[in-house]
Amino acid sequence: MDRPLSNERQTDLGKLRLLVALDALLRENSVSRAAASVGLQPSAMSRLLGQLRKDYDDPLFLRTGHGLRPTPLAESLRLRVRALAAETEALLGAHHGDVAATAEQARHSGWRGQGLSNTPPLAVRPSRLLEGEPAPEDFALKLAEIDGNAAPEKRLARCIATIGTGAGRSRPLSEDEAEDALAIILAGEADPVQIGALMTVLHYRGPTAVEIAGFVRAMRRYIGGIEPGSGAADLDWPCYLSPKLKTAPWFLHAARLVAAAGYRVVLHGNYGQDSEERHKLEVAAASAGIPICRSIDAADAALASAGIAYLPLSELGPQIYRLLGLYRLMEMRLPLNAAIHLINPMGARASLLGVANPSSLTLSRDIALLLGAKQLTILGNTRDHAEFTPYRQTTLFRLIDGAATDLVVPARTAPPxxxxxxxxxxxxxxxxxxxxxxxxxxxxxxVTTAAAALVSLGETDDFDAACETARGLWASRSRRAA
Structure with missing residues (x-):
């Protein structure tokens, strides 16, 4: 009769089961699909996910319109968990032979060559091991041969294949891989087909915080951005407006108030590319007396003299500007739209963002954390630029000294x-x-938009007190037109 397992042994087996479940969840981004892939009921997989969250003291996955989105902690575990699961599969399937070793032997056997004709593969239902299709192990081996010294086109192809080859073989890009992929595109070294493929696959699957952080680093390097926290600005204020938005840019008046309070404010953005009003922000900035700058150096000088500056994206990063313009060809928001808000070109110590998509709010904060941001306020907003909506309840998703915290501001009664x-x-x-x-x-x-900026700068943690300060700035403003 078999001896019963000790409690310690049972615990070890339970932990292994949890890691296998975590691997399935990371591969499938769905509780039901993850459960099916390992032969469990969805309810059982949900219980395992609950135990994982308790053990790691982290939600691990957040629900979005694209399924489950891994948190940065879950992403950091992905490769180690996949390696453990792959080794487990290899050990349990050892009697089938070493597929990877066989593929490597064939690669160096000397029998590779050109046939008389290219025979099409057998027409059957989809399978992981179709004739003519490389096994996952062989595919991974092929990708591994493309190293950091390969030609840009090859490196970008490796990134596309890494994220777009299907369940069981694909994985998200690391931060370094994402940075390299976008750096190739920004340098003008990418084939246009590759650009479309990379953006489409990322959009369909949903980019991770790690990938977007890599994109932000590539953008910063491309524009020659100043290291965050060490620049000439106090507050970074991205303003990337949809041309469908026809309201006046009231947030520019709020930025003027913050600058009048002695803070150095840098705005950067654009207003579409095909609209007849595409220069709307430049026109508004000129009307408000905000210096319009064509470079980092020019903005540095403007901040020193006027305390405020506006950097149009078309001047700051022409290649990024053109990439965002692909929207009109693809009719979808590119993953770059999330990255552009976090470039912080002048290295400001604090940032004020607006995010309309609820599923992107915590994602933006996770990206900021990966980038080392310490002071940040994200307005849970009706639009993707930082302008407060006082007549609806608004949540401020904040970072204070690198720690995440939220502040809910009640709705005000709207006047006629x-x-x-x-x-x-x-x-x-x-x-x-x-x-x-x-x-x-x-x-x-x-006034409330200026208050949100003052809260982001650490002027106060009390939103009502910040509003009182902003009202005083409004009352004492210079009313002279520029």
């Missing part, structure tokens, strides 16, 4: 809308600043 008879949107926007037009809605938007 003001009539704008006889003035264009631009003229009315200017008139509110000069006092020629009074608009309580617009003024509240400006």
């Amino acid at each position: 809308a003001e009539a704008r008879t006889g003035l264009s949107s631009r003229e009315y926007w200017q008139a509110v600043w000069t006092g020629a037009a009074r608009d309580q809605r617009a003024e509240t938007t400006i």
Whole structure:
């Protein structure tokens, strides 16, 4: 009769079962598919996920429209867990022979050559081991031969194959791989087909925080960005607006208030590429007396003299600008849209972002953490630029000294809308600043947006107190038109 397993041995076996479950979840990004891949019921896989979350003290996976999204901790475990699972499969399937060794022997046997014709593979249902299709082990071996010294086209091909070859063989890119892939594209060394393939596969699967962090580093290197926390700016304020947005840029008035308080504010962004109003932000900045800069050096000088600067993306990073313009060819948001908000070109010590997609809020904060950000405020917003929406409840997703914390700001009661008879949107926007037009809605938007910026800068942790400071700045502003 077999002896019962000790409690310690049972615990070891249980841990191995948990790691196999974690590997399946990382491969499938779905509880039900992960359960099916290892022969379990979804309820059993859910219980294992619950135990994993308890053991690691981390959610490990977040639910999104693309399925489960691994947290940075889960991503850091992926390769080690996959290696353990692969070794387990190899040991249990040892009687089938060493497929990887066989493939390596064939590679160096001297019998490789060109046949008389290319025979098509057998027409059967999809399988991992179709004739003419490399086994996963052989495929991994082939990719491993493309090292960091390979030609740019080969390295980019390796990245596309790494993430796009299907379940069981694909994995997310590491931060270094993602940085190298985008650096190749930004250097103009990528085939256009490769660019479309990389962006499409990432969009379909959903990029990880690690991949986007790699993209941010490549962008920073391309534009010659200053290391965060060591630059000339106090607050980084990205403003990448959809051309579908027709409202006035009230956030620019808020940025002027923050600069008037003695903080150095740098804005960077764009307003689409095909719209007749594509220069809207440049026009607004010029009207507001905000220096428009064509380089990092010019922005550095503007911050020293005026305390505020605007860097158009078309000047700051022309190749990035053109990449974002692929939207009109693909009708989908590229993974680069999430990265561009975090480039922080002037190395500001704090950042203020707006994110509309709820599933991207924690992702953006995870990316910022990977990049070493210490002070950050993300507005859970109706749009992807930092302008406060005072008449709906808003959550501020924050980093304070590198620690994540949230602040919920209740909705305010909306006053009646003001009539704008006889003035264009631009003229009315200017008139509110000069006092020629009074608009309580617009003024509240400006004041609360400035308050969010002051909170991000560490002026106070009390949003109401920040609003009082911002009201004082609004009341004492210079009403002179630029």
